[in-house]
Amino acid sequence: xxxxxxxxxxxxxxxEIDSSTVSRxxxxxxxxxxxxxxxxxxxxxxxxxxxxxxxxNLRRNVSNTIxxxxxxxxxxxxSSVIQGVEETAYLAGYNVIICQTLEQFEREKNxxxxxxxxxxxxxxxxxxMETLDYKHLEKFKKAGIPVVFFDRHCNIPxxxxxxxxxxxxxxxxxxxLIDKGCKKIVHFSGPQELEIYKNRLEGYKKALHNNNxxxxxxxxxxxxxxxxxxxxxxxxxIDTQLEFDGIFSANDTAAIGAMKYLTSIGIKIPQEIAIVGxxxxxxxxxxxxxxxxxxxxxxxxxxxxxxLLLKHIKKEKGLPQSQTIIMDSxxxxxxxxKK
Amino acid sequence: xxxxxxxxxxxxxxxEIDSSTVSRxxxxxxxxxxxxxxxxxxxxxxxxxxxxxxxxNLRRNVSNTIxxxxxxxxxxxxSSVIQGVEETAYLAGYNVIICQTLEQFEREKNxxxxxxxxxxxxxxxxxxMETLDYKHLEKFKKAGIPVVFFDRHCNIPxxxxxxxxxxxxxxxxxxxLIDKGCKKIVHFSGPQELEIYKNRLEGYKKALHNNNxxxxxxxxxxxxxxxxxxxxxxxxxIDTQLEFDGIFSANDTAAIGAMKYLTSIGIKIPQEIAIVGxxxxxxxxxxxxxxxxxxxxxxxxxxxxxxLLLKHIKKEKGLPQSQTIIMDSxxxxxxxxKK
DNA sequence: CTGTTAGCGCGTTCAA
DNA sequence: TTGAACGCGCTAACAG
Numbered sequence: 001x002x003x004x005x006x007x008x009x010x011x012x013x014x015x016e017i018d019s020s021t022v023s024r025x026x027x028x029x030x031x032x033x034x035x036x037x038x039x040x041x042x043x044x045x046x047x048x049x050x051x052x053x054x055x056x057n058l059r060r061n062v063s064n065t066i067x068x069x070x071x072x073x074x075x076x077x078x079s080s081v082i083q084g085v086e087e088t089a090y091l092a093g094y095n096v097i098i099c100q101t102l103e104q105f106e107r108e109k110n111x112x113x114x115x116x117x118x119x120x121x122x123x124x125x126x127x128x129m130e131t132l133d134y135k136h137l138e139k140f141k142k143a144g145i146p147v148v149f150f151d152r153h154c155n156i157p158x159x160x161x162x163x164x165x166x167x168x169x170x171x172x173x174x175x176x177l178i179d180k181g182c183k184k185i186v187h188f189s190g191p192q193e194l195e196i197y198k199n200r201l202e203g204y205k206k207a208l209h210n211n212n213x214x215x216x217x218x219x220x221x222x223x224x225x226x227x228x229x230x231x232x233x234x235x236x237x238i239d240t241q242l243e244f245d246g247i248f249s250a251n252d253t254a255a256i257g258a259m260k261y262l263t264s265i266g267i268k269i270p271q272e273i274a275i276v277g278x279x280x281x282x283x284x285x286x287x288x289x290x291x292x293x294x295x296x297x298x299x300x301x302x303x304x305x306x307x308l309l310l311k312h313i314k315k316e317k318g319l320p321q322s323q324t325i326i327m328d329s330x331x332x333x334x335x336x337x338k339k
Numbered sequence: 340x341x342x343x344x345x346x347x348x349x350x351x352x353x354x355e356i357d358s359s360t361v362s363r364x365x366x367x368x369x370x371x372x373x374x375x376x377x378x379x380x381x382x383x384x385x386x387x388x389x390x391x392x393x394x395x396n397l398r399r400n401v402s403n404t405i406x407x408x409x410x411x412x413x414x415x416x417x418s419s420v421i422q423g424v425e426e427t428a429y430l431a432g433y434n435v436i437i438c439q440t441l442e443q444f445e446r447e448k449n450x451x452x453x454x455x456x457x458x459x460x461x462x463x464x465x466x467x468m469e470t471l472d473y474k475h476l477e478k479f480k481k482a483g484i485p486v487v488f489f490d491r492h493c494n495i496p497x498x499x500x501x502x503x504x505x506x507x508x509x510x511x512x513x514x515x516l517i518d519k520g521c522k523k524i525v526h527f528s529g530p531q532e533l534e535i536y537k538n539r540l541e542g543y544k545k546a547l548h549n550n551n552x553x554x555x556x557x558x559x560x561x562x563x564x565x566x567x568x569x570x571x572x573x574x575x576x577i578d579t580q581l582e583f584d585g586i587f588s589a590n591d592t593a594a595i596g597a598m599k600y601l602t603s604i605g606i607k608i609p610q611e612i613a614i615v616g617x618x619x620x621x622x623x624x625x626x627x628x629x630x631x632x633x634x635x636x637x638x639x640x641x642x643x644x645x646x647l648l649l650k651h652i653k654k655e656k657g658l659p660q661s662q663t664i665i666m667d668s669x670x671x672x673x674x675x676x677k678k
Numbered sequence: 679c680t681g682t683t684a685g686c687g688c689g690t691t692c693a694a
Numbered sequence: 695t696t697g698a699a700c701g702c703g704c705t706a707a708c709a710g
Contacts, residue, residue, distance in 0.1 A: 007686095007687055007688085008687075008688070008689095009687080009688095017696080017697085018696070018697045018698075019687090019688085019697095020688095020689075020690080020696080020697065020698080020699095021695085021696060021697075023687095023688065023689055023690085024689085024690095024695095024696090026688095027689080031695065031696085032695070032696080033695060033696085036695085036696085050455070050456055051456070051687090051688085052397075052458070052686085052687050052688070053456060053457055053458065054393060054396055054397045054402060054458060054686090054687080054688095055397050055686070055687035055688045055689090055702090056687080056688055056689075057393055057688095058391075058393045058394050058397050058686090058687085058688075058702055058703070058704090059687080059688045059689050059690085059701085059702055060688085060689070060702090061702070063393060065434075072422070073412075073418050073421055073422055073425070074415065074418045074419050074422050076413065076415070079412050079413045079418040080413050082412055082437070083411070083412055083413055083439065086412070086437060086438070086439060090438075090453075095404075095436050095457065096436070096437070097434050097435070098421070098425060098435070098437065099425070099429075100422065100425060114429075116389070117389055117390070117392060118392055118434065119391070119392065119393060346702095346703055346704085347703070347704070348703080348704095356680080356681085357680070357681050357682075358681095358703090358704085359680080359681070359682080359683095359704095359705075359706085360679090360680060360681075362703095362704065362705060362706095363679095363680090363705090365704095366705085370679065370680085371679065371680080372679060372680085375679085375680085390703090390704085391702085391703050391704070393702090393703080393704095394686090394702070394703035394704045394705090395703075395704055395705075396704095397686055397687070397688090397702090397703085397704075398685085398686050398703075398704045398705045398706085399686085399704085399705070399706095400686070
């Protein structure tokens with residue numbers, strides 16, 4: 001941090017001109033003669049000048065940084081998102097601060113404080129499971145700091161969202177299972193406080209309805225998305241001796257837990273499993289050949305959400321105050337299970 | 340970014356004192372009377388003052404930011420590391436810039452430029468597969484910016500490293516397989532330019548030697564760690580009709596690829612598999628019950644590496660110029676495979 | 679213990 | 695087209 005002492009003043013002195021001219025040249029201002037500009041750029045390069053971004057940011061009153069709030073980075077979907085975010089932000093010259101709520105509302109509130117204190121220029125967020133009110137996000141809006149929700153949005157108008165069509169994803173998954181002959185489909189759901197899980201459940205119901213299959217609430221098992229929840233759900237399934245010929249999980253982690261448990265006690269996994277929001281590609285075909293996943297494109301979602309956020313940060317003309325971008329989620333049937 | 344206009348001057352004017360006193364109070368300096376300090380803190384709180392970190396950083400010539408360079412964040416091991424890094428850095432009041440090389444040397448060089456331009460106070464790095472020379476890291480040392488290597492270090496003296504004992508991990512894995520009756524153990528290795536894979540291979544050789552099992556080079560298959568490399572390796576294994584009764588993989592991703600392929604063509608996976616550097620816990624027990632993993636503690640490694648880096652940044656007294664911290668890697672045998 | 683003064687490095691007035 | 699001067703908000707040196 002103590003190297004590169006060369007400032008615009010050094011190169012100004014060297015060229016016997018004023019530092020403000022150097023600044024203008026370096027910012028490619030049209031208000032400086034081509035000739036002097038070239039001279040300045042050349043000398044700056046020779047001296048190995050590097051702009052002090054901190055000083056520049058302070059002066060311009062920006063941080064060149066966007067904050068990302070996610071439940072936990074070690075979940076494959078979210079790390080894919082981060083990959084997309086990083087890439088897009090990097091290309092635009094922005095830094096990224098990543099913060100994990102670990103699904104805790106308290107942490108989410110603290111994080112917003114930190115990001116605010118760090119003067120982030122914008123925020124991407126996928127809310128925690130415990131997040132039921134959104135006061136902690138209001139100060140961003142008040143301060144004119146744009147916020148974009150992705151995946152786990154909150155059901156409030158006037159928000160910018162980037163999502164998949166969770167209803168459709170759930171619907172498609174069930175229709176797919178039904179097409180393959182399933183009639184008794186268990187649903188591993190997620191916290192109903194989160195819109196996405198509510199919508200996936202609705203898709204499930206709707207598909208059953210369309211196919212004249214009655215809905216039974218005991219076929220729906222909620223969970224908190226942890227692997228162990230999947231184990232518990234599977235146990236409950238066995239204990240209650242519920243008959244089923246297919247599983248539809250709204251979440252990958254819990255599904256994995258369930259499959260682990262079922263295989264470990266020697267129970268044959270039902271022939272058909274579908275998982276929405278699946279992201280952990282490396283696992284998918286190994287764990288169970290008869291698996292259908294409705295993949296959630298984390299990488300692309302990260303890119304699109306960041307793009308949208310940057311547009312808001314740059315106050316691009318003609319940008320709607322708020323919008324919801326629905327991305328495609330693609331149903332992937334494994335080779336070994338195709339008919 | 341335009342809210343919170345309240346500065347130390349505002350609260351100084353309000354209290355009819357000097358802003359420098361306010362600054363001292365806010366920094367909890369001992370050189371300000373308890374009484375005035377309390378008064379200042381109270382007023383600051385009332386006015387909703389928030390320090391402008393950018394200005395503070397500029398003045399103190401720090402960035403309060405550490406840079407992390409990793410191959411790719413979507414690999415479970417690295418995202419676990421990030422989790423540890425974030426947590427430790429966050430508690431110490433530091434921000435983190437995460438950059439991915441995607442295993443490309445060119446990108447790694449660019450990234451160091453970016454981090455340097457961003458005036459990071461320190462760097463954590465796990466080098467890319469293509470990284471053979473380290474000139475791009477020299478400028479950090481020259482500028483007095485500490486660098487800590489983790490996992491994928493480079494074989495240069497005077498570095499700070501946080502590692503597992505890769506030789507021992509490889510050795511233990513093989514000894515374990517031998518104890519279980521394996522005699523013909525295939526080794527999926529990684530790029531031999533990276534120390535860690537060289538050392539794991541050495542551990543493999545040494546364990547064979549200790550057990551009077553001859554080493555045959557055709558049992559060693561290198562790869563570039565991608566899932567598809569694992570598939571190719573498995574194909575080669577089948578094509579050459581090599582007899583084997585165990586697999587030792589130095590890498591999880593490639594191992595998964597291999598297992599995918601072997602199962603997909605209906606080949607029974609050999610009874611014993613051991614994987615060093617395994618991190619993808621969610622997968623482990625599902626994919627193959629007869630699996631032993633030598634886990635690499637990403638989260639802890641991230642914490643320890645960050646701790647060490649922060650000590651260097653803070654120029655803690657009595658800190659050795661350079662050191663190598665060897666962490667434990669724990670061999671985990673799955674329930675279903677225990678004897 | 680507190681105030682005065684002087685910048686950190688840059689970008690942006692206002693004049694010339 | 696360029697220069698002079700100022701200030702972003704904060705901290706540090708030196709007095710007193």
